[in-house]
Amino acid sequence: MRIAVIGAGWAGLAAAVELARSGVEVVLFEAGRVAGGRARELAREGRILDNGLHVLAGAYTETLRMMRAVGIEPERALLRIPLAIVVPGRLRLKTWPLPAPFNLLAGLAFARGLSLASRIAAARFLPRLERSLTAGGERTVGEALAACGQDGEPARLIWEPLCRAALNTPVRLASARVFARVLRDTLGASRAASDLLLPRVSLGELFPAPALRFLGRHGGAFLASTPIRAVARAGCGLCLEGDPRAQVHDAVILATAPQAAARLLAGLSEAAPAIAIVDRFAYHPIATCYLQYPAGVELPAAMIGGGPEGADWYFDRGRLRGEPGLIATVVSADAERMKPAGAAAAARAHQGLARLLGPLPRPSWSFTVVEKRAGFSCTPHLDRPAQASGIPGLWLAGDYTDSPYPATIEAAVRSGVTAARAALGR
Incomplete structure (x- = not known):
């Protein structure tokens, strides 16, 4: 055959x-x-x-x-870390080694950067997460979050970054049903299922x-x-x-x-x-920009978030691959933030990183790659x-x-x- x-x-x-x-x-x-x-x-x-x-x-x-x-x-090729959203100076939310939903509930209880009201609202939302996102038939993640009282700060700092990372689709367009399935099989499953695996x-x-x-x-x-x-x-x-x-x-x-x-x-x-x-x-792009800094420049963790104003995520290739000073930035599903090209894209990525870490030397080398059709737009009724x-x-x-x-x-x-x-x- x-x-x-x-x-x-x-x-x-x-x-x-x-x-x-x-x-x-x-x-x-x-x-x-x-x-x-x-x-x-x-x-x-x-x-x-x-x-x-x-x-x-x-x-x-x-x-x-x-x-x-x-x-x-x-176990050797991938660095396993607990799911965390860390934005230096803004937010620190990390899952705990507990069965779902207590893994994220404990993380919310000890999170830094979220108001008490937001933490309470998110904690109430978690046990009924899948049911809440899928109630009312097909709709967007944004619509579902608003209906559940998860718009505002929780959406901006927690659910929007997770949605863009998982579906490569903005919350205003993304399918709440598919997002709920992803969250069920990660945050709602075994303790290890929600771990992030970063390539070494x-x-x-x-x-x-x-x-x-x-x-x-x-x-x-x-x-x-x-x-x-x-x-x-x-x-x-x-x-x-x-x-x-x-x-x-x-x-x-x-x-x-x-x-x-x-x-x-x-x-x-x-x-x-x-x-x-x-x-x-329809499709959405993903842009990755590599910035080479002196060997002493490093992130506080192998992977950090950028917050609403920066890139979606930053990766420290020194921690992951033994390439000191090489930082990679990622922007998903946002064509507006990808409009600068070449040196302009690198300058913007550098400025975003400097806002998080403080003053940085100029990178000695940079390279940007854009996958224009990185993934299909994961919308309701698709x-x-x-x-x-x-x-x-x-x-x-x-x-x-x-x-x-x-x-x-x-x-x-x-x-x-x-x-x-x-x-x-x-």
Whole structure:
């Protein structure tokens, strides 16, 4: 049995690994030069950077399972820390090692920077969090929070940063139902589920490169810089326009970005419903700016928040990767704050960091990367395509496919594994 996987992002890699573990012949195609998709490493001026600062959660059970399957020990590759929102001089809220909801209730009781009224309101909200967010049918996070008395300070300092981080969608647009599911599976689950997992290695070494090595050891093939232009029927199988081997495949898993998937399926009439769904998607960007300071410059923690006026999050690569003085800033789902480009973006990031930490020397080097379509806009009533394409032997994989989760690494990995098992007839 020969199965093709198109797209070597985390969904495609997870599918390829799952297939290879089952002993089938796997061919993995990638239009770009490196694997990883929207969570990949970048080489710039002798440095290995990432195209974004991706934070995993303890609830990412399938991602952690797949990492172990290809030989990565999450305990070494990831720094596990309790969920915390720390904005120097403004806010310190940290979960405690207790069962839910007491983990966050204790954090609220001892939080600094929240008024007593806000802490009491949030504490009353927590035990009925999921029910409150999903009551009244589909609505936005902003509407749900206002109805529950969680607008104002709690929304600005707690729920808005968490919503942008989890859904990459502003609260005024984000689906309250999806946000509630994310909070249920993290803050509302086991103590470890809400922990943050920060990569200690490059995104490439976290999963893509080990996955490709695993694929090679199990007889699979990886064809980089090989764009596939279309999928077509070939007797009882499927062929790919752009496949240099011109092979017929028993099944195909299409694990590209949604807009690319729509182009590849354009010649297959059965795929018209999925294409129509994808064509209605809107997207939000994520901007990451790297700033190189002298070695003595460091953050008070590996990851801190920026507050409403700064970047969403700041990461200390010295603490995480042994790169002293290298700070990364992240802005999600806010095109207005991303308008400065190049040196202007770096200057703005530097100014925001200086407001938090006090006077800083000018960075000696900077680099900004913007993923313009980092994730789909996770809005109420959003229709997402099923993984079954309607075409025998052809499956879709990606964080955009139908699932209860937003555009995350875990959603991508789960979709890849599900597609692989479906292609195997399981």
